Each structure stands twice: as structure tokens, then as C-alpha cells.
Amino acid sequence: MTTPTPSSPASPLLRAEGLHVTYPGRRGEASARAVDGVDLDIRPGEIVALVGESGCGKTTLARSLLGLVSPTGGRVVFDGRPLDYTSRALKAYRRRVQLILQDPSGSLNPRHTVYDAVAEGLRIHGYGGDEQAAVAGALSRAGLRPPERFFLRYPHELSGGQRQRVVIAGALVLEPELLVADEPVASLDASVRGEILALLLRLRDELGLSALVVTHDLGLAWNIADRVAVMYLGRIVETGEVEQVLTAPRHPYTQALLSVLPEAPGDPIVLTGEPPDPSRIPSGCRFHARCQVLAGGEAERAGVASRCRTEDPGILDGGGEAQVACHYAATNSTSNPSELAR
Incomplete structure (x- = not known):
């Protein structure tokens, strides 16, 4: 299968249409417009960086795209269909769209082995195939080889970069079409950041994955994204191909x-x-x-x-x-x- 290039006319895999997320104020205060009207497309095989300073609404936007927050206006469309917020529909949706959080230590249960952490998604979704083979394949794709060496390890026995690879493997094991990565390398040493970014790019090239990378770091956006969307106070204020936006x-x-x-x-x-x-x-x-x-x-x-x-x-x-x-x-x-x- 040929991965669409960012400039190809492929229909968006994920689309936000006039998205609003408003939180009610306390004691008569005005409502907070965390996301205040956003249109955003992510095409198959495309990596989009959503950048902005803390508090601009980018994490709330990402959570609404995942179905974790219901919009108060507008809609999310995935693969041509509006997102359905029933429990069954969201469960199916989250098999196809996976979240990677910034803090691997907080994402992993310290009492679970690496095997159990990666297999958790398979068990939630009632996977009927060879679980051990699926876990081994996901760990291998995430760069933890040979995977069997990591099966019985616990998070505290791993480096920060290895823990983040386990989190990525836990997302990959369900064979999603889109990853939403919220500050995926913010907690890692500079020496490991490049490895994780290279891994995400390789996964895009090999598997045709799309990704939304949420970050405050424009340098990261330059290194990984095809397109960038700059967010300020709940709204995207500039967007375009990453080289165009970041050089001009x-x-x-x-x-x-x-x-x-x-x-x-x-x-x-x-x-x-x-x-x-x-x-x-x-x-x-x-x-x-x-x-x-x-x-x-x-x-x-x-x-x-x-x-x-x-x-x-x-x-x-x-x-x-x-x-x-x-x-x-x-x-x-x-x-x-x-x-x-x-």
C-alpha cells in the first residue's frame, strides 16, 4: 500500500468542524471557551503538529478529537462519519485512534509487567488472536528487541526512553490508524528525544499511520511534522506546511x-x-x-x-x-x- 503524501488530495482521516469546547464558570462567572471554533484536518499518513504555549487549548482540542471530551459545538468526523459518543461506538473508535501521553511513568501501572501493559488494550477489546505474538510484534515495532527480554520487566526497571517505547507499543498493538501524541518527548532526556521522534517517523513510513503531535516546542514540530497548526487562546491562528510556517x-x-x-x-x-x-x-x-x-x-x-x-x-x-x-x-x-x- 502506498502511503499518501501530505500534498496528496486524500480525504481527511480525521476532521474537526467548527469545534467548540466550553466549561461552565463557577458562581455566576462566564463560561471558559477552551476551544473556541477550530477546523482541522488530518489526512492519511500525515503528521500534524499542534503548537502553542501552555493554556492555549491544545490539549483540550486533542482530548475532544479522541472523544474524551464532548464538544459543546461543532463536530468531529472520522473516516467520513461524525463521531458517535455512545459507549460502544467510542470503544470501537479508540481502537482506531490511540493516545500517547507525555509522561510514560504516569501512563504505566508500576505493578504491571511490560507484557501486561501492552496486552491491556487487546484484553479490553476482546482480541481473539495470538496475544503473545501481537505483544511481541508491537514491542519489536517500538524498538524493544528482542521483545521477549522485556515481557517480565516492570516500569521501574526501564529507562525513560524504554518506558515511552512501551507506551507506544501499547498503542500500536491495536493496529490504529491515527496516533494522538501529547508532548511525547517532553519528559525525556535530549539524547533520547531524537530516537523517539525517529521512531514515530518510521512508524508513519512503514505502517501509514497518521499522527497529531501536541507540543509547545516548535523545534520538535520542525523535526517531525508535515504540517503545523499554531493555536492561541482556543483557536488556530496560523497553519500550513511546516517548512513554510516555520521559515516564513x-x-x-x-x-x-x-x-x-x-x-x-x-x-x-x-x-x-x-x-x-x-x-x-x-x-x-x-x-x-x-x-x-x-x-x-x-x-x-x-x-x-x-x-x-x-x-x-x-x-x-x-x-x-x-x-x-x-x-x-x-x-x-x-x-x-x-x-x-x-
């Missing part, structure tokens, strides 16, 4: 995130203030209160400052083309991105 960022928020990478040219862009409360999202562009382009006067000179403060740029389409939710970027599409960040 158009949204001031993306520029600020990139500016603090060690290899970034020039001085880091220091954003003022903290991200707004999701229960009190500002009018206009939700980034305008912290925007260095607006604060520096460039938006005023371009004649869009008033729109930045009062007019919502809208929800980006979930497809693969480059898009940005920024009034200034829209009027300066030919500008040098490094100049926009000054």
Missing part, C-alpha cells in the same frame, strides 16, 4: 514563539502580559492585547489597527493550505516576515 511565519504570535528558539536570528520577542482568561476573550483579534506589531505602530501605519481591536479575523479552514488569522498579515502578504517581527 506571518502571524505575530508565531513569530514570537520562533524568536525564542536558540538558533533564531535576532533578539527574542518578549510578549507583554499573560494570555487572556478564556472566559474573557478580547474583542477583535484575540492576540491584539499582546501583539508586538500593534504595539509597535506597524498595524496603525498599515491602516488596520482599528480592525485588530474590533474585528475578529475568523476561523481558519482546516485544510492544508497556508493560512493566517491576522489583519496585518493579510494586508502585508508580500512583506518580509522578519520585518513584521521587529
Whole structure:
């Protein structure tokens, strides 16, 4: 089977359509809009990186795509069908879509052997085949060879990288079509991070897996993703092919995130203030209160400052083309991105 390339016209395997997730406020407070209108496609064989600072809503979005959180608006579509939230349908769905968490120590029961940890999903889903062969195959694909050496080991006997490979094997044993990886290497040493990222890429190439990788690390996105979606305050503000977005960022928020990478040219862009409360999202562009382009006067000179403060740029389409939710970027599409960040 040929794995579709990111640029192929394959229909999305997973799609978020106008997704909203709202949490009720306490004691009469306004509801918190954790996810505030998101369209996002993930095609077969594609790795999409969802990036943004802590609290932007990316983990809530990932949980809603997994069916762990029911949306308050919009819908999730998988393989052409809207997600059904009945227990039986979700069980079948989660066999095809698996979650990989950032902390392998917290994901593994310390009292379970590696064999039991990997076999757990098979037992939950009533696997009728050769369990031992399936577990051995998953461990081998995750890079733990020979797999039989690991069957009777416990998590505390493994390194951090080995524990993460066990978590990945536990996801692979069900032969899913999509992995959702939430900060999959955040808790690992730098020397092991590259190995796990290389493993995820190899699994994509060999098995045709799709993946959504949730991260705050744009360097990780550069190394693993085909496409990147940058999220701020519950909404995707810039998206496109990873090389295009990370070498020529158009949204001031993306520029600020990139500016603090060690290899970034020039001085880091220091954003003022903290991200707004999701229960009190500002009018206009939700980034305008912290925007260095607006604060520096460039938006005023371009004649869009008033729109930045009062007019919502809208929800980006979930497809693969480059898009940005920024009034200034829209009027300066030919500008040098490094100049926009000054």
C-alpha cells in the first residue's frame, strides 16, 4: 500500500468542524471557551503538529478529537462519519485512534509487567488472536528487541526512553490508524528525544499511520511534522506546511514563539502580559492585547489597527493550505516576515 503524501488530495482521516469546547464558570462567572471554533484536518499518513504555549487549548482540542471530551459545538468526523459518543461506538473508535501521553511513568501501572501493559488494550477489546505474538510484534515495532527480554520487566526497571517505547507499543498493538501524541518527548532526556521522534517517523513510513503531535516546542514540530497548526487562546491562528510556517511565519504570535528558539536570528520577542482568561476573550483579534506589531505602530501605519481591536479575523479552514488569522498579515502578504517581527 502506498502511503499518501501530505500534498496528496486524500480525504481527511480525521476532521474537526467548527469545534467548540466550553466549561461552565463557577458562581455566576462566564463560561471558559477552551476551544473556541477550530477546523482541522488530518489526512492519511500525515503528521500534524499542534503548537502553542501552555493554556492555549491544545490539549483540550486533542482530548475532544479522541472523544474524551464532548464538544459543546461543532463536530468531529472520522473516516467520513461524525463521531458517535455512545459507549460502544467510542470503544470501537479508540481502537482506531490511540493516545500517547507525555509522561510514560504516569501512563504505566508500576505493578504491571511490560507484557501486561501492552496486552491491556487487546484484553479490553476482546482480541481473539495470538496475544503473545501481537505483544511481541508491537514491542519489536517500538524498538524493544528482542521483545521477549522485556515481557517480565516492570516500569521501574526501564529507562525513560524504554518506558515511552512501551507506551507506544501499547498503542500500536491495536493496529490504529491515527496516533494522538501529547508532548511525547517532553519528559525525556535530549539524547533520547531524537530516537523517539525517529521512531514515530518510521512508524508513519512503514505502517501509514497518521499522527497529531501536541507540543509547545516548535523545534520538535520542525523535526517531525508535515504540517503545523499554531493555536492561541482556543483557536488556530496560523497553519500550513511546516517548512513554510516555520521559515516564513506571518502571524505575530508565531513569530514570537520562533524568536525564542536558540538558533533564531535576532533578539527574542518578549510578549507583554499573560494570555487572556478564556472566559474573557478580547474583542477583535484575540492576540491584539499582546501583539508586538500593534504595539509597535506597524498595524496603525498599515491602516488596520482599528480592525485588530474590533474585528475578529475568523476561523481558519482546516485544510492544508497556508493560512493566517491576522489583519496585518493579510494586508502585508508580500512583506518580509522578519520585518513584521521587529
